[in-house]
Amino acid sequence: MRCTRFFSWRKNAYGVRCLSRVRIIILIKWILVLLLSTSSCFAQVSVPKRIVSLSLCTDQLLLMLAPRQHIASLTRGAVDPNLSYMVAEANGFLLTGGNIEEVLPLNPDLIVGSAFASRDAIRFLRQLGYPVKLIGLPASIAEIRDLVLVFGEWVGFPERAEQVVRNMDWQLARLSKQHAAVKKTALIYSPNGYTMGSGTLENAMLNAAGFYNLAVDMGVVGFEQMTLEQLVAAQPEFLFIEKYVDNPDSLASQYVDHPVLDNMPLSKKRSFIPSQLRTCAGPMVVEAINYLSEKRYESEP
Incomplete structure (x- = not known):
């Protein structure tokens, strides 16, 4: 079904109107530009900027992968030198006990915690419309890699997570040679x-x-x-x-x-x-x- 001319609407031999090839190409380009700009806007909107942590382990992942200005609060365990690997980095943040009463006034756009958190509390937060993401307990180094990459996606900085994983792999490879x-x-x-x-x-x-x-x-x-x-x-x-x-x-x-x-x-x-x-x-x-x-x-x- 070829059009007889390329630069305007024309009827072909079957009487069907079709668009010229040049206009089709231009139309496709505009659609692609629109899709790219739309996806870019969604990507920017999806980056959470008021993240609340409900557990020590999510505290530490947040400090490694998210900008400080995107973290609304951490738990008190984050500054315990006997438990926390990121004590120095945790200084200066609002600290909570991970309770609902402390979380709600912060109006978080993302809540992260452990899979061992209170199911009733997590269910309540989700019913209120808050996005809640929970991490499991990795039992291998491979599962830690996966956790870091997934967490990086959650907080909107996958490139940071990928860099952390690359550093892990490089150091582990160096150790294995010894x-x-x-x-x-x-x-x-x-x-x-x-x-x-x-x-x-x-x-x-x-x-x-x-x-x-x-x-x-x-x-x-x-x-x-x-x-x-x-x-x-x-x-x-x-x-x-x-x-x-x-x-x-x-x-x-x-x-x-x-x-x-x-x-x-x-x-x-x-x-x-x-x-x-x-x-x-x-x-x-x-x-x-x-x-x-x-x-x-x-x-x-």
Whole structure:
């Protein structure tokens, strides 16, 4: 169905009016320009500028990925040096307990929190029309990468998230080259006698730092209790003792302060990752792995 002329409306041989080719091209160009400008406007509107955080872990991701002026509030945990990796960056922000009563007056255009937040509170906020995004608990380095990229999309700065992930990958690749072919065996022992096996971020960090987690061979999946007898029988080359709950009067701490551990060779006892590096699963995992790697290679006492 060819038009007889190209520069005006004409009837073809079948009596159908059709537009000239030049005008079709011009029309398509105008449509493309309109679509691009419209999508650009939507992109600008979609960037939240009053973001409220309901959890320590979203506090830290916000501080890494969003401009300070876009953050309306953080939680009080953000300035706790025992828990927060971003204490210095968190100074100067409004701090809340993550309660609805504190959130509503801020009129947020995005609320971010943990999947472990109160379901009733989250449901109520959504019913009021507030956009709420919740993060899960990554159990691997790959899941941390995905979390960072998704969070970057939520706050409107995906390019920042991509740069953070690139930096993570570069540092992890550098660390992997330092390890010998043979991994050192290790176990983690924490208050209440818990250890971490397969399917945990702690296991992934041990592997990335050049260790082999004996808890996996013992059939430990996730977090499980281990008796002192099992611990001694396993004979790990490295024992990472986590003592975040450092209260000698608590039953939980008695596990990691037991005299049996004092009788183990000093070369096998190491403190575990500082709590501020592992309270939340995020880009700080690289520093945690580096910490473990240094313990692997440090001189014996």
